[in-house]
Amino acid sequence: MKALSFRASGDFARFRCPYTTTSALTYTVMHPIAIKGLIGALMGIDYKDLYEYTKEMKIGIEVLKPIKKDTQSFNLVPQIKNNGSPTFPSRIEFLRDVGYRIYVMDSEEKLKEIKKILINRSYIFTPYLGASEHIAKLNFESIEEVTKVSEDVGLTNCVIPKDQIILEDNQEVQLCLDRIPIKNEKNREYIKYEKVGFAPGGSMVAQLKSVLKVGESNVYFF
Template sequence: MKILSFTASGSYARFRCSHTTTSALTYSSIHPVAVRGLIGAMLGIEYHELYEKTKDLQIGIKLLNPVIKDTQAFNLIPQTKNNSAANFQSRIQFLRDPAYQIYVQGESAILSELQEVLTNRNFVFTPYLGNSEHIAKVDFVGLYDPKTIKSKFSDTIMVKELVDLEKLDMDQICFDRIPIMNNATREYKEYQNVVMTPQNRTPLRKEQEVFKVGEDHVCFL
């Protein structure tokens, strides 16, 4: 199968952690479930069809900028009819200057359709990074015939258990537990502990099979 690559960036992003309510935290990066939603928006896939049409897409994510989080306080106003509850303040986290290179592997039909909308920039719905307020700048990079090689490093977000942590500069990495799969009702059903190293090649514990896409070594989550 071919692999399509595109970049997505913006001034801010927020991928809300599902276990938070009034104090909304964000995952440290866009995750595979959010990428499938982003692809669905650009292609105009209907909500009730999104899961079935994107569930088999394999997603790899490369961080292009360091992970920086801002926290802002908001005064939230109850919107329920006849709700006399008082306004309340909430602290909400955002990612600042997020930028990603996304790798997508899947059926040729959906990759061709995605390449067309990315190249012509005729998105059905405006792409955004987690919240509709955070519009994404999306650019097509290329469509590749990948090679499978053995490598001791990866350029993409990796499962923590596969990373050689002793060879990493701890000031330059980020750990998180992110959702990698959901179900038809948008409930997260599978998570992975991952390591993110922006613009640095991530050393692995041992040689792994990876995809060589251009100059990058890509692993899918």
């Protein structure tokens, strides 16, 4: 089995929490479902086919930059009468100056197709980071063999379930924690969440029993 890695970066990103509406909050990190949507856009996969296209795809995520959040106010145009008002105020949360290394594990044939699109920058649809106004800059890195990790405990730079992080060994590490969606249905509804942790731009000590090695990196795949 092999895994492809590429970088995704942008000035802004927004991965909206579905339980928020007009005062929209964002997840702290780009989650696996958003990444599958990004890949589908690159490849020009029709939305109705995206679930089947990415069903066997495994995603690893490394956060390359510190987490920075902004909140901005907007006047939105209502789709109903809204008591006669032409607009209504809304506060929306963004991630600012984001950078990710993304690992994709799937069939070798599919990885080669994704590599070709990334290298040629021949995206079928414009790639973006959670919202269409946040255009993504993408750079292909490599396709490497995936192997088992020999040690039970070690360092990882990737997003990993919180219960696999050895907190007592990371007291000097700036950790970020979040609860993100990791699985959805064909109708886009999130059906599974995971409490995760990561060290932006750095590494942390974790249990590696569920981790795979891609090149020199220890990667957890969702």
